[in-house]
Amino acid sequence: MKAVTWHGKRDIRVEEVSDPFIKEPTDAVIRVTTTAICGSDLHLYELMGPFLNEGDILGHETMGVVEEVGADVAHIEPGDRVVIPFNISCGHCDMCGRGLFAQCDTTQVRDRGMGAALFGYTSLYGAVPGGQAEYLRVPQAQFGPIKVPDGPPDERFVYLSDVLPTAWQAVRYADIPDVGTVAVFGLGPIGQMCARIAKHLGHWVVGIDGVPERLEMARRHGVRVVDASEVDDVPGAVRELTGGRGPDSVIDAVGMEAHGSPVAKITQTITGLLPDMIAAPLMTTAGVDRMAALHQCIDTVRRGGTISISGVYGGMADPMPMLRMFDKGVTLRMGQAHVRRWTNDLLPLVVDESDPLGVMDLATHRLPLEQAPHGYEIFQKKQDGAIKVLLDPAP
Ligand code: NAD
Ligand code: ZN
Secondary structure, eight states, X not given: OEEEEEEETTEEEEEEOOOOOOOSTTOEEEEEEEEEEOHHHHHHHHTOGGGOOTTOBOOOEEEEEEEEEOTTOOSOOTTOEEEEOSBOOOSSSHHHHTTOGGGOTTTOOGGGTOOSOBBTOTGGGTOBOOSSBSEEEETTTTTSOEEOOXXXXXXXXXXXXXXXXXXXXXXXXXXXXXXXXXXXXXXXHHHHHHHHHHHHTTOEEEEEESOHHHHHHHHHTTOEEEETTTOSOHHHHHHHHTTTTOOSEEEEOOOOOOTTOHHHHHHHHHHTTSOHHHHHHHHGGGHHHHTHHHHHHHHHSOTTOEEEEOSOOOOSSXXXXXXXXXXXXXXXXXXXXXXXXXXXXXXXXXXXXXXXXXXXXXXXXXXXXXXXXXXXXXXXXTOTTOSEEEEESOO
16 A cells, blocks of 8 residues: 655655554554644654654544454444544553543553554654555554544544544643633644634634734634734733733643754754664753743743643653743643543534534645655645645545
8 A cells, every 4th residue: 555654854755565454353444535744743754753763654643434343343344434543542441441541551652651652653652553544554443433424524524533632632721711811822733723612612812823824714713813923022912912911821732843943953963863762862952942832831821820732842851941830820731632532522513514613624735645745845834825734545
């Protein structure tokens, strides 16, 4: 089959690889009908080389049609239309029982000290082949796959794999008081959906980014915006919009943005040449630059407010402004989305004809899988109006 494979920094290719097959009775194999490129894939594309091997198959936002199931998989059968959560969880361990699906005891990558295995996301997360491919083997398929109805286009459902539950969790974790105020830093796909969900739940929302098309998309959905490329003091500008105090809650939908910073570039070049265990702590020296958005969030939130971090941070010793955080008495919540915990809340919203979250207005590109390298490039460089890029293995 064809698959999107990693070969080095900003070097991904579409190659012939062997077809996946059922290995465990709890597996399923699906034929992929839509897969997407996520902001998290940009971390692999740019930064996380030390944790990837040449030829690794990328991708963790996937939906398709069930081809085959193992003997222990009962809730889906060949022909069913399914969305695959990006984290792999068993559904029956202690962690899953608490709704902490991203910490599943069964799939935790213990030898690396990491949480639940993820599709297409480095050796840190189990080196599981990803879904930017024609077919995907789905472990723990007795629990993970979400059955969705036939009929509506894939765009209605594919974001259940990651974008929607991530944004939903970010808003829940932001603990916004009733009719409260929230600032969303970063208006990529995750930030767009955080802003729309918070609005849908009745809150006042301001979104911050520096990319014109992303600001425009947020405006189109009724979100007040601050253009970070035009304002020197973003936290000050957001505070001003909230009576000088700052919003009740802030969501960081940026994560590590290493691109462009000279310190980050040098560190990445050096770490790319080293074995994992030495490279990982060294990567943190780029942390100062990578954490710009989080520092702005800490500055922006009102005293006693909550910061909800959905953006992925990767350094192991990133410096934090503890005095400022302690003095302001902020609450910090973060983590990978526990996808299956939120999908029952989200499913009715995506099947609703009136499209309350505007899922049909997020994808800017639908490209054949073969054009994945181009898709990654425009998504990373924010060219050609790219906000969400979908890939189609069988256009
Ligand atoms: P993206 O790269 O498209 O979006 C990031 C946006 O942040 C860009 O529009 C960029 O212009 C903007 N930005 C950069 N620095 C900024 C700053 N200082 N202030 C305001 N905006 C700034 O990616 P995405 O797909 O929207 O994902 C966003 C983050 O969420 C990524 O870090 C991704 O890894 C993470 N993520 C986390 C989970 C999870 O489970 N927690 C799931 C999916 C994605
Ligand atoms: Zn993702």
